Amino acid sequence: MRKQVTIIGSGIVGAVTAYYLSADPTLTVTMYDDGIGQATKNAAGIISPWLSKRRNQRWYRLAKAGAALYPQIVADTQLGVSVYQQCGTIVTRRTAADVEALYQLAQERRQAAPQIGTITKLSAQAVQDRIPLLTTADPGIFISGGARVDGERFAHHLLKYAEKRNLVRHKGKVRLGDQGQLLTPNGQQQYDTLILAVGAWLKPLLLPMKLVADVRPQKGQLIEFDLPQSWSDDVPVLMPEGERDFIPFTRSKLVVGATHENDQGYDLQVSSLVEKDLFASASQLDRDLQYSQISRVKVGTRAYTRDFAPFFGPLPDNPHILVASGLGSSGLTTGPMIGKLLADYVQTGQQTDWDQYQLPIETYLQPGD
Template identity: 80%
Template structure:
């Protein structure tokens, strides 16, 4: 008899979890998606964790493992260049000593993460050669393993692929009862395992169960521009010092962003001031940008914890309900590995995740 696995949330974690579970003939997999303010759909899409100076080793283990999963998943599902391109990443530093330190960090980390690929220290002129759009380049470090991903397309294509195997999708808002009952637009639904991959919405979702999640929402906005010139698939992503990320997607789409806005709650309104700030940041890198090239402003809500680390796993008093949240601005990088680990737990009941995250006990507390 098939076991019923239900996933709430179709972002990066939900989609990748469904990908690994939908190949299991012993499971019946269902996913629900409200789709409002989803961080995955509104992310800049940079996959390049190796040069981060964050000292949280668990986060780094998750991030480098998640980055390594993309080529495997993309190849298996035959996604095209419009979704994922491994064109490399350039991180700039103006100070020569800082640039050398960044290069040395990349070389050291390659020992444990060969996916970082080729490493080069570039002059400002060489950076401009790699990204011809730039009119104000800085020297930087290039890593060939860096990539960009359209999170919206990636999750959408992955779920379409899963539907051909063993996945049923539903739209609509769901809620939990005080005992963890799943309440949907079609009434109460039974499950053997429930996976809550709802990002910043985990806190309100768990409150009926008298559980408070240490999750706060953070607003993120970015702008997309359509430029008159076109470029190939090999133009790297730029992570410039002191400015917003600068992501040339395939052909002529440019993304600038995203912001990190605290204390905004679940506000999904576009801010004219933020749009102007993003455009000004882009103009510092490419003085030829014009406002009429902006095609849209995307707004999403990320989930953050007090220590800025993600958490995931079964509820302490209910192993049949799994949660995942707190991915922050690196969700597209850490999300794939979290999804894979959750799927392995569903299939085997085992989890040894000390290398990746603290226990969920650190992020959940009883409601007063």
């Protein structure tokens, strides 16, 4: 008899978990999601963790592993370059000394992470030559292993792939009972394993079970431009000093952002002030942009923990319920590896080397009243 695995949440973690589990003929995989405020759906990211200055080595190992997983998934599912492309990343600094320090850091990190690829110093003019949209630029370095990904389309692609194998999806909001019962719009549903990949909504979801998750919501907004000109698929993405990320997608789509807005709760309203701020940042790099060329504003809710680190795995007192949250603004980088590790656990019951990626899950889950 097949075991029933139910996943709540269709973002990056849920989609990758479903992708791996749907290949297992001994499982029936079901997913629920209402799609409201999802961080993945409202994200377009740069996959380039190697130059991060975070001191959290567990996070860095997880981010490295997630970045390394993308090419394998892309090849296995025949994902197109409009969704994911290893186009390289340019990181700029304003002074020659800072560029040199960045270059040395990249060389050092490359020893343990060959996925960085080639590392090249660039003058300001060379940066502009590689990203024709720019009208002004600072010098920096180029790393060929960097990539861009459209979070919404990536998750959608994996879920469609999984549906062709062994995934059934339902749209709707679910709740948990005090003993972990799964309460859906169609009544209580049974499961052998339940995976809660709901990001910032984990805290309210677990409250009926008298568990308090160390998770707070953070609002993020970005803007998309639909421009009259087009460019090649291999134009790099830009992480400029002092400005928002500048991400040219294929053909004529430009993404700029995203913001990090605390104390906004689960607000999903577009802020005109934030939209103007994002446009001003983009205009510092491309003075030819017009406000009227903004085609879309995306708003999502990220999940953060007190120490800005993600956590995942089975509940301390219930190995049949797994959780994942706290991915923050690097969710598109760390999420794939978390999804794979959760899928591996469902199939093997083992948490092999998980301590290299996170603190004990009890760090982030406390008994409530």
